[in-house]
Amino acid sequence: MTTSDHSGEISMTTADTTPEELDRVLAAATAAARPFGELRPARRAELLRRVADELDAAGDELVPLAQAESHLPEPRLRGELVRTTFQLRLFSEVLEEGSYLGAVLDSPREDWPTGARPDLRRMLLPLGPVVVFAASNFPFAFSVAGGDTASALAAGCPVVLKTHPGHPELSRRTGEIVADALRAGGAPEGTFALINGDEAGRGAVQDPRIRAGGFTGSLRGGRALFDLACARQDPIPFYAEMGSVNPSFATPRAAEQAADVAAGYLGSFTLGAGQFCVKPGLLFVPEDRAGEFEKALVDAVTAREPAPMLNDRIETGFWQVLDRLTEHPAVQVLARGERTASGPSPTLLRTTAARLREHRDELVEECFGPASILVSYTDEQDLLAAVELFRGELTATVHGEADEPLTARLCTELAERAGRVVCNAWPTGVSVTHAMQHGGPYPATTAGTTTSVGTAAIERFLRPVCYQNAPAEVLPEALRDDNPLGIPRRVDGQLVLP
Amino acid sequence: MTTSDHSGEISMTTADTTPEELDRVLAAATAAARPFGELRPARRAELLRRVADELDAAGDELVPLAQAESHLPEPRLRGELVRTTFQLRLFSEVLEEGSYLGAVLDSPREDWPTGARPDLRRMLLPLGPVVVFAASNFPFAFSVAGGDTASALAAGCPVVLKTHPGHPELSRRTGEIVADALRAGGAPEGTFALINGDEAGRGAVQDPRIRAGGFTGSLRGGRALFDLACARQDPIPFYAEMGSVNPSFATPRAAEQAADVAAGYLGSFTLGAGQFCVKPGLLFVPEDRAGEFEKALVDAVTAREPAPMLNDRIETGFWQVLDRLTEHPAVQVLARGERTASGPSPTLLRTTAARLREHRDELVEECFGPASILVSYTDEQDLLAAVELFRGELTATVHGEADEPLTARLCTELAERAGRVVCNAWPTGVSVTHAMQHGGPYPATTAGTTTSVGTAAIERFLRPVCYQNAPAEVLPEALRDDNPLGIPRRVDGQLVLP
Numbered sequence: 002m003t004t005s006d007h008s009g010e011i012s013m014t015t016a017d018t019t020p021e022e023l024d025r026v027l028a029a030a031t032a033a034a035r036p037f038g039e040l041r042p043a044r045r046a047e048l049l050r051r052v053a054d055e056l057d058a059a060g061d062e063l064v065p066l067a068q069a070e071s072h073l074p075e076p077r078l079r080g081e082l083v084r085t086t087f088q089l090r091l092f093s094e095v096l097e098e099g100s101y102l103g104a105v106l107d108s109p110r111e112d113w114p115t116g117a118r119p120d121l122r123r124m125l126l127p128l129g130p131v132v133v134f135a136a137s138n139f140p141f142a143f144s145v146a147g148g149d150t151a152s153a154l155a156a157g158c159p160v161v162l163k164t165h166p167g168h169p170e171l172s173r174r175t176g177e178i179v180a181d182a183l184r185a186g187g188a189p190e191g192t193f194a195l196i197n198g199d200e201a202g203r204g205a206v207q208d209p210r211i212r213a214g215g216f217t218g219s220l221r222g223g224r225a226l227f228d229l230a231c232a233r234q235d236p237i238p239f240y241a242e243m244g245s246v247n248p249s250f251a252t253p254r255a256a257e258q259a260a261d262v263a264a265g266y267l268g269s270f271t272l273g274a275g276q277f278c279v280k281p282g283l284l285f286v287p288e289d290r291a292g293e294f295e296k297a298l299v300d301a302v303t304a305r306e307p308a309p310m311l312n313d314r315i316e317t318g319f320w321q322v323l324d325r326l327t328e329h330p331a332v333q334v335l336a337r338g339e340r341t342a343s344g345p346s347p348t349l350l351r352t353t354a355a356r357l358r359e360h361r362d363e364l365v366e367e368c369f370g371p372a373s374i375l376v377s378y379t380d381e382q383d384l385l386a387a388v389e390l391f392r393g394e395l396t397a398t399v400h401g402e403a404d405e406p407l408t409a410r411l412c413t414e415l416a417e418r419a420g421r422v423v424c425n426a427w428p429t430g431v432s433v434t435h436a437m438q439h440g441g442p443y444p445a446t447t448a449g450t451t452t453s454v455g456t457a458a459i460e461r462f463l464r465p466v467c468y469q470n471a472p473a474e475v476l477p478e479a480l481r482d483d484n485p486l487g488i489p490r491r492v493d494g495q496l497v498l499p
Numbered sequence: 500m501t502t503s504d505h506s507g508e509i510s511m512t513t514a515d516t517t518p519e520e521l522d523r524v525l526a527a528a529t530a531a532a533r534p535f536g537e538l539r540p541a542r543r544a545e546l547l548r549r550v551a552d553e554l555d556a557a558g559d560e561l562v563p564l565a566q567a568e569s570h571l572p573e574p575r576l577r578g579e580l581v582r583t584t585f586q587l588r589l590f591s592e593v594l595e596e597g598s599y600l601g602a603v604l605d606s607p608r609e610d611w612p613t614g615a616r617p618d619l620r621r622m623l624l625p626l627g628p629v630v631v632f633a634a635s636n637f638p639f640a641f642s643v644a645g646g647d648t649a650s651a652l653a654a655g656c657p658v659v660l661k662t663h664p665g666h667p668e669l670s671r672r673t674g675e676i677v678a679d680a681l682r683a684g685g686a687p688e689g690t691f692a693l694i695n696g697d698e699a700g701r702g703a704v705q706d707p708r709i710r711a712g713g714f715t716g717s718l719r720g721g722r723a724l725f726d727l728a729c730a731r732q733d734p735i736p737f738y739a740e741m742g743s744v745n746p747s748f749a750t751p752r753a754a755e756q757a758a759d760v761a762a763g764y765l766g767s768f769t770l771g772a773g774q775f776c777v778k779p780g781l782l783f784v785p786e787d788r789a790g791e792f793e794k795a796l797v798d799a800v801t802a803r804e805p806a807p808m809l810n811d812r813i814e815t816g817f818w819q820v821l822d823r824l825t826e827h828p829a830v831q832v833l834a835r836g837e838r839t840a841s842g843p844s845p846t847l848l849r850t851t852a853a854r855l856r857e858h859r860d861e862l863v864e865e866c867f868g869p870a871s872i873l874v875s876y877t878d879e880q881d882l883l884a885a886v887e888l889f890r891g892e893l894t895a896t897v898h899g900e901a902d903e904p905l906t907a908r909l910c911t912e913l914a915e916r917a918g919r920v921v922c923n924a925w926p927t928g929v930s931v932t933h934a935m936q937h938g939g940p941y942p943a944t945t946a947g948t949t950t951s952v953g954t955a956a957i958e959r960f961l962r963p964v965c966y967q968n969a970p971a972e973v974l975p976e977a978l979r980d981d982n983p984l985g986i987p988r989r990v991d992g993q994l995v996l997p
Contacts, residue, residue: 035915080614087612100994105934105955113932114585116578119924121934123955126914128948231729235891235941238948393733403970412966412973416624417533421965424973426617434611435992436603436619438965443733450626450736450962457603457621457963464948465955467919467936468910472901475910475922489994494933496598496987498994 013176015169017198027210029191030130030159036189038127038157041478042102042486046093048186049155053086053093055182056146056175063174067140070168072309072344077273078141085141088148088433092155095456099488099499101125101156103465104479106492119470122480125463127157128238129212132196132205134226136217137167137311138276144168145175145195148433148454149215149240156462159192161211163202165218167312172197206230206239213462216241217278217453220367220444227447240461242453244278244367245394245419245445247428248285250384250411252401255425256290262400263297266373267305269427271347274308275371276315279396279421279428279439282367283374285354285384291377295335295351298375302336302349309344310370316345319370323348326374329363331356338371347371354378354387361390381407385414393442393449394419396428420445420452511674513667515696525708527689528628528657534687536625536655539976540600540984544591546684547653551584553680554644554673561673565638568666570807570842575771576639583639586646586931590653593954597986597997599623599653601963602977604990617968620978623961625655626736627710630694630703632724634715635665635809636774642666643673643693646931646952647713647738654960657690659709661700663716665810670695704728704737711960714739715776715951718865718942725945738959740951742776742865743892743917743943745926746783748882748909750899753923754788760898761795764871765803767925769845772806773869774813777894777919777926777937780865781872783852783882789875793833793849796873800834800847807842808868814843817868821846824872827861829854836869845869852876852885859888879905883912891940891947892917894926918943918950 018026040048056063060082067078095101103125110118131153136143143149145162153160164172176195183192196205205211206229214230214237216223223241230239251262266284286294310316320340327334331352338348354376357364364374378384388411391397397415399422401408408424415422420441431439437455440446446453451461468476478485487499516524535543554561558580565576593599601623608616629651634641641647643660651658662670674693681690694703703709704727712728712735714721721739728737749760764782784792808814818838825832829850836846852874855862862872876882886909889895895913897920899906906922913920918939929937935953938944944951949959966974976983985997 035911084613094992098992100989103955107930107932107934113930115582115931116928118930118932121930121932123934123936123953129915227734228729231726231734236725236729236945237941238946403972408970409973412969413533416964416966417627420963421967422969423967424969426968430614432605432611432616432619433613434605434616434619435989436605436621436965438621438963440963442962443735447734448736450959452963455621455965457601461948464940465918465936465938465950466914467934468914469919469921470924471910471920471922472906474901475907475920491598491933494592494596496994496996498996 013173013180013195015173015197018196018201020204023196023201023204026161026194026196027130027205027208030161030194031210033159033189033191034129037159037192040157042096042099045155045157046096048183048188049089049093049151051186052146052179052182053089055178056082057086059178063171066171066174067168070171071140071311073273081139081141084433085146088142089146089151091433091456092151092459095459096155099486101459102479102488104488104490106480106490108493121467121469122471122476123465123467124477124479126466128462128464129158130161130210131158131213131215131462132161132163132202132211134163134202134216134218135165135172137165137315140168140171143217145172146179148458149217152458153215153462156459158462161205162193162195163205164195164197203229207233209235211237213237214239215453215461219243223447238461239447240451240453241447242278242440243444243446244369245441246282246365246367246391247279247394247396247398248283248391249281249398250285250400252405252407253287254402254405255400256287259290259293260297263294265427267298267301269429270373271305271371272429274310274344276311276369277429279431281373281398281428283376285376285378285387288377288379291375294375298349299336302347305347307339307341307344307346308371315369319345319368322366322368323370323372326350326364326368329360331360331364335375345371350374352376354383357387358390365390388414391418393445395439395441395445396421396423398423398428400425418442420449511671511678511693513671513695516694516699518702521694521699521702524659524692524694525628525703525706528659528692529708531657531687531689532627535657535690538655540594540597543653543655544594546681546686547587547591547649549684550644550677550680551587553676554580555584557676561669564669564672565666568669569638569809571638571771579637579639582931583644586640587644587649589931589954590649590957593957594653597984599957600977600986602986602988604978604988606991619965619967620969620974621963621965622975622977624964626960626962627656628659628708629656629711629713629960630659630661630700630709632661632700632712632714632716633663633670635663635813638666638669641715643670644677646956647715650956651713651960654957656960659703660691660693661703662693662695701727705731707733709735711735712737713951713959717741721945736959737945738949738951739945740776740938741942741944742867743939744780744863744865744889745777745892745894745896746781746889747779747896748783748898750903750905751785752900752903753898754785757788757791758795761792763925765796765799767927768871769803769869770927772808772842774809774867775927777929779871779896779926781874783874783876783885786875786877789873792873796847797834800845803845805837805839805842805844806869813867817843817866820864820866821868821870824848824862824866827858829858829862833873843869848872850874852881855885856888863888886912889916891943893937893939893943894919894921896921896926898923916940918947
């Protein structure tokens with residue numbers, strides 16, 4: 002949390018934020034909202050680059066902190082820091098390009114069919130202060146300076162960051178660097194602050210000064226906060242990304258390459274000790290190839306070294322879900338993971354599509370950790386019936402030949418149920434790009450019309466305003482006749498590039 | 500509601516929809532969702548034009564029905580029908596232009612900083628069946644074939660239309676024409692249906708087959724349905740437009756033209772018997788000009804003829820709110836409207852900015868009908884303090900000179916609180932264009948990040964999907980290399996026009 006000492010500097014701690022401290026943080030964020038939102042996009046782009054530069058420069062300090070608190074290996078954390086600062090810089094490009102402002106100009110038209118059309122100009126403005134809940138499994142990329150923070154700051158919204166208790170020191174130090182970089186770059190005081198503790202987080206979601214929320218974490222946690230946001234006297238958008246089962250499917254022809262598909266699958270579900278919200282939790286294979294998959298997988302799974310999980314709470318939760326699955330009568334254990342001092346070794350389970358349908362509610366559940374279920378199907382009909390089990394997934398994966406009709410059929414079905422459809426690859430390793438979609442229908446997220454990764458994530462923190470008949474003196478630069486920002490705009494219905 | 504007789508034709512009635520009938524309607528909408536959503540955009544454009552043509556052709560039948568049920572005058576209803584069919588045709592253009600698909604293509608890049616970038620292609624797909632709640636005050640433009648229906652059909656979503664009980668026969672007949680036109684144009688059976696009665700409406704919002712909701716009406720009704728949508732096991736977006744107070748402000752220099760400003764104000768707040776959600780409910784004028792405004796307004800208000808309201812329920816609600824306002828000790832009655840057999844005559848009230856601040860909760864309330872409050876302010880500080888009373892408005896209006904600093908200051912303040920800022924004009928008469936924004940922070944709507952009028956309304960009914968590494972056989976046309984739809988796309992970060 003953030004307090005001002007008498008020098009006026011902001012200091013951050015790992016202690017729980019008191020209600021009085023929260024009130025000061027929110028007051029500062031509110032005061033910062035207009036001046037920060039009114040900065041020219043190119044100025045905010047500079048600020049984001051400065052934050053990125055400072056974080057990169059602090060890598061040798063931050064990565065060991067992250068290692069100590071997350072048990073993740075150094076190369077992974079170095080790569081994640083690169084991803085985090087790249088993300089900030091990519092949003093700088095988005096700001097400079099300017100399409101994100103959604104500028105639309107309609108000139109007056111006497112002959113408009115609905116009556117004389119006035120001068121109308123529409124653009125997107127920042128929503129105001131946003132609370133962001135950090136996740137534990139990406140201590141950089143989905144935490145203090147992660148995607149939600151980057152996209153909200155890019156949009157022009159001050160960020161109140163609820164830290165994750167899984168990496169308190171890293172959070173504190175990252176928060177200081179972000180706040181210092183913003184301050185040094187001339188951002189208004191209050192543009193960024195940390196808060197600690199569940200009570201402060203809930204308080205922020207319910208406070209009228211907060212205008213939107215972002216969250217990455219569990220279904221239970223995300224839903225509880227979403228419910229608070231909706232129950233406010235003035236409901237606010239709450240963008241919770243809550244993970245999913247991420248089913249994957251091998252068509253009969255893809256399954257002819259059982260060894261290759263199995264190797265990719267194993268690599269994907271055990272990556273990072275299975276602690277990714279896009280981990281493939283199920284692989285459907287044809288019954289007549291199931292033996293080959295088992296053969297290719299069982300020894301390989303058993304041979305995998307255990308890997309430490311992020312923290313005890315996550316490991317406890319993992320074993321709870323896994324124990325329920327392994328003890329379920331419809332499930333066969335192909336390779337039983339061990340609880341070792343250095344973490345769990347991977348587990349592979351087996352069932353059939355028919356049993357999965359019969360026991361959907363017990364078996365189709367996110368198991369956050371190194372475990373997955375191999376599911377055999379008898380024929381195409383059996384497989385397509387199983388697809389109906391899934392309604393809201395971050396990803397769905399199809400291994401199939403391009404000219405095999407089942408491949409396209411599966412992709413069509415799955416596009417209705419998932420935010421990203423992956424073909425002949427694996428869902429882990431979410432790239433940060435313009436076309437990325439990280440979201441999906443509930444329960445993958447509370448807002449399947451949005452994404453939390455990729456440049457479109459900025460759209461979550463903007464709202465449209467139309468200026469009617471406004472003199473030039475009143476108009477934001479994005480809407481002035483001479484287009485001083487040099488951005489793409491829609492003018493009288495036509496998209497015009499600068 | 501919709502039933503199939505044995506010829507397979509659909510017939511519509513005005514009777515309340517039973518749960519069994521609702522189930523059939525929702526099953527048909529669900530079956531229609533994929534084939535309707537998969538139609539090429541240009542095919543759906545044809546369907547919308549066909550609906551528009553059939554409605555235009557039926558004008559001589561529909562307008563008298565609307566007159567009888569809404570008490571609105573014929574010219575207004577003729578104009579509203581033009582607006583309704585224009586809106587359908589404007590969405591046809593949106594479909595043909597194709598930007599609404601949000602197509603983004605990122606090609607593979609080995610050197611991508613976050614690791615090799617795969618082939619990623621993102622576009623927007625229809626959400627699935629949508630329930631739309633019709634409003635009473637626009638029996639064409641916000642009812643059966645209104646903006647929510649047009650934008651949802653354009654997006655590719657089947658529409659289950661909950662009729663408004665204020666115009667049952669018009670609804671039934673309009674519904675028949677829409678369904679017949681869609682069927683004749685080759686749309687899948689189930690693409691459009693009517694349901695009647697609050698219970699069926701609530702049932703639809705809570706049914707898992709419904710993927711989003713649209714609503715125009717009262718705060719109480721909209722909030723209750725929004726709460727149902729959020730409380731579902733799988734929450735869905737619920738876009739409720741619930742009206743607002745629409746404050747208007749005259750700066751000291753604008754107030755020098757008191758007679759002109761007063762005339763425009765009177766015309767706007769009495770238009771259509773004040774039954775517009777953008778009716779200006781308050782006009783702020785400088786204290787030292789208040790006498791001139793009173794002089795210009797009182798006789799003119801008193802001289803206005805009464806006009807019938809839409810129905811008894813709306814008139815009863817109007818008098819309830821108005822009686823509370825007129826009896827409030829902080830309010831002075833300048834011109835008292837009469838209850839006559841032909842409806843209420845207009846009412847003008849008066850208070851001060853200071854009293855309005857003191858009694859915000861009692862005085863700042865939508866009064867749906869021909870009444871408004873003249874509010875005097877002492878100085879700029881008093882005026883700006885009053886602006887803080889408003890948090891969520893569809894519109895806010897500023898009368899001021901372009902070179903008067905207060906004009907820009909007010910517009911900046913109001914852009915944070917309203918969806919549309921109107922300068923030196925009046926908010927009634929919402930044009931249907933690309934730049935229009937009809938929405939605003941809560942309580943104007945439940946989704947201030949969206950609009951229910953203008954071409955951007957289509958965005959409410961779409962969700963993004965990313966295809967990773969998908970072969971051409973799998974990709975929707977919008978994302979294929981050769982751009983067969985000829986639409987604007989973002990390719991490797993650059994906007995490319997066809």
